[in-house]
Amino acid sequence: MNAKTVDETIARAAAERRSALSEIESKRILEAIGIATQMPEPARSADEAAAAAERRGFPVVLKVLSPDVTHKSDIGGVALDLASKLEVREAFARIRANLSQKAPDARFEGVAVQAMAAAGLELLAGIARDPQFGPMVMVGLGGVFVEVLKDTAVRIAPVDQREARAMLAELRGAALLDGVRGTAAIDREAIVELLVRISELAARHTEIREMDLNPIAAYASGLSVLDARILLEHEVKDAACAQLPAPEAAALQVRRQENLRRALKPRTAVVFGDRGTRDFQWLRALGNFKGKRFSVQPDEKEGAAIEALGISNFRTVSEIGEPIDYAIASVPRKIAPQTLAQCAAAGVAGIGFFTAGFSETGDPIGIELEAELKKIASGSDIALVGPNCMGLCNPGLGLLNSANLLAGEAGDVCFISQSGTHAISFCMQAPGHAIKVSMAASIGNALVLEAADYLDVMASDAATRAIGIYVEGVRDGRRFFESLKRATARVPVLVWKGGVTDSGARATFSHTGSLATPAAVWRAAMRQSGAVEVSGLEPMLDAIELLTRARPVRGRGMALVAMTGGQSVVISDTFASQGLQVPALSEASYAEFKSFFQVIGGSYRNPLDAAWTIGPRSSEGQDKLDRVLDILDRDPVIDAIVMEFRPGLNFSGPRRPIDVKESIPLLDKLASFAQRTHKPFALAVESQHVSPDVRATVVAGAAALARERGLATFDTFARAAGAFRAAAEYFERAGALAKGPNAVG
Template identity: 45%
Template sequence: MTWTFEEMDRMFHPRVVAVVGDKKDRDYMWLRSVSTLKGKVYSVQVNPEEAANIVAMGFPNYSSLLDIPEPVDYVIVAVPRHVAPRVLEDAIRKGVNGVMFFTAGFAETGEPEGIRLQQVLTDMARKARMKIVGPNCMGLFNPRWGLRHSPEQYYDDGGPVGFISQSGTHATFFSLVGYQHGVKISKSASMGNGIILHADDYLDYLGQDPQTQVIAMYLEGVPNARRLFHLMQEIGQRKPIVVWKGGQTSEGARAVQSHTASLAASTALWQAAVRQANALWADSFDETLDLVKALCFLKEPVGPRLGLVAMTGGQSVVITDAFAKAGLQVPLLTPRSYQELATFYSTIGGSYRNPMDMTPTSRNLDMVRRVLDILARDDNIDAICYEFNMGFSAREGMVERLVDLLGEFREAYPRPFLCVLSAVHREAEAVGVRQALAQRGVPAYPSFQRAGNAFRKVWDYYRERRERGATRPAPAPAGPVRPG
């Protein structure tokens, strides 16, 4: 089955949500998650004690979906697996648009009863043409609509990143950790076993979604690989796609089978398909986040030559090694740049060959801006990476002023500009600084190695796009995120 954009979009924008089976030992997680919905929320719970608690929380409760006095768009199901078919039957009779099964214990168990029950749900849904998210998943996240699958997720404001995941944990963590890095979600789907809606269905939807400009996927195995890769090739002409494949080893493939009952194809086959689609391959959660961050905030790279600015001599060596090992170049500057630097830059305790060792001048923001401007004019430099060392910014107001300076420079500089945020003993403060930099369009990485790797992969991606004649994706807007 395939679905229209309108059919999928209604599920991501439900006017009425029903939560079936939420209870105290789960701390009423699902009701609390959708309490921010821009619409109505109903509960379905037959246990009198649970129902009383739910009503006390302010949610109307009914003993059946069929008793809810208005049409329901989206149902969240958290009941034992043997009850799931009865809930789906009621949802079909009610004319519900989509059903999400948090309920687990189906084919992923390998047990005959779990396999049988999953087939029952599949047959019922196909016959009724009912959209099923899951089972064994966390469902949908649309922050702008207040549709969440964790009470910790933000709401009211979203971003440009669509995320598709066969893991509920990865879907939740990507939204929460991404938020700490200034990366905001447009729409996210945790699909679990994916008996009706598969990765290709969500990709098709996000490819058409005007709020989504970058797409990332965590996949373990897909039933419709041909359609998925065709969509990747087509959508990838307009929107960057990052693929993180789970189960890359024989041991990991075995874990995939017990996690979502997926059959994992060979890693080499996946890598070849991703490369052919001109998507970006990621090997981990961190690399997925790093690449998405670069795609959201970096201006399009035009070359691999970096101007590097570090706060100490030791750091200047380490950042150079990191970027060189990533396959990037750290060239000497032009004679004109050296002449300009020589008029004010002290080499006592510092150096300005490239990398720039800013030890003598790191606390002088006027000097920082002069150095950045010289690098920006240098014909040997295609991009700039600046080490934002919070240990050198301890004076009151220094961090805020430096964030403003770097944001203003990023706006003026026509090429990519990124930071490495060295927090060391001030990690708690680093979250706010990363977010502030992201709001100014500056991606901040936690290490030189991660910054170098992300830039190299994104540079390769854009270079190959140009060679293939693909269109340039629209730049992602930066904006504040409201925590939920």
């Protein structure tokens, strides 16, 4: 790589205050980083163009040279397949006339003359800058594929060889790269190398705002960039907006995160501004707090009522006389800044502001007050949570952010949410999935501490086994991306993104003041970081239950054990729609099934229709259940097993009242299998055989009994399929990232 050529070319344009490089300058940069181009020769007159064409060899291409023209074709600035000097002279005059007519203010600096390239597969590639995530790299099939089908793949730059190969494989027209109808396969590795090199260029040179390589001719051996355009952005830095020096800012961030750790596992907590008119909701939420709790309420009447509850009340936090790990502020917004300043001065580690009415409202006063909060927090190492949030939760310590939640055992799952409702809902629903929440954070407007900070803290905790996130937008996307990568290297991270549609994005702004991230860029960030997207609260709970309660999902081949044959096609389609496979079993498995499986009323094709073979009405049913599961456990084409579980003693037969406790012996047997198998095993508690009036209680009771025995359990096959998809994606991405940049897969 010739870095000097790149630096000098960009510096020259910057000195001239030009925002666009010429095609020749753009290609000079590409050649400098080792990418083959069709390098043109400039010509300022028709005679010079004719002479250049003769030197290059006919046929040739002419393209307008103008610093004021970005899209040459739009103004008739390109002439192709010129076979003689006469045609070149005529094309020169035509291009000049077109520029004068369609862009009269544009400067004409002649034409670029280059030889016509040999025909190849047409591709395009480029780089751009996303406001949140920074430099991006893109590749796509050219022509109609990009214009009509939008067949492109996007990643955050820089990318390595493995990620570049994944980009090519992602294209809907990827089969064309391997040759069709007698055409030769193209040199994929040449495209891979191009993507790696331009992505590295984008990461190194922040001045490059956009690069468009279109078209690229790809051949059986090598490639050639036929046209190139680079746009620059010269930043004018205002000294008044100078940031803290990087080392100082980094040290302050470390101290804030240490304070956040204290706040998430507090030994002392204080509530500011709780009132009787709200039934002292925050002090009641801390009713089972294992540490010391205090109140700061200067109103004498309210203070007396708080003291009557057995809680020490003070007029200011400095009067408490003990180090405070976490404060909850439920104060009017106008006094929020002075409350924060008081806590920062007193050395409070962290404070969560339930108080709302800031930038999310669009109200000038709210915006001004939020700016004041940010200024105070930015000059301190206090961990400011929110504002406009429900704050922190640690059920094992009795630190709850809602009086509707219950304290519990120490957990191993964390949750981060920009929505207070979703944070409370997750903590409320988690126990029903045998999920024990360790730490949860409702982060609201995230003024100083962003999702990345909570990720860093929670992922570094030794007890954490999985993290869920609900996020509507991020201010520093690159930092969030890097935090995700660090977190997913240790534990699964499930991300639920709000605001992925235009209307959703508008709602996001009114809710938290965050900016929506374009969907393609967001998907790239998730894929490259190793995080997995889910579409809602239930899919997130399902996926976390599977990831924390079952064996790792190391493949997509599913064995499905159903109790009726009628649903086989439907559940196969359900799993296939999630990108999972329901393969035919191995011949050895079929041979063994043939020796004992009841095929009258059943089938041992995958999915298995197993009720008449393993049901309790068969005298050998329980032994056959073990045989069925052991066969699937041994089968090399099967990676995971999901079995339908029907509450009650019988899988079929006359209807009668169902006592879910009758299922305990069967559940014990299934739990024993789950312990001895090396494959992930889960239950789907289908309930269509149960009358609607008792369905909810029966299914809930059976599921609870199953989860008590450590079995991952889902209400339907459909929800099981979604969970297995998410888990498979996590382990696939984690495995690919662990292989390193040169991995082929």
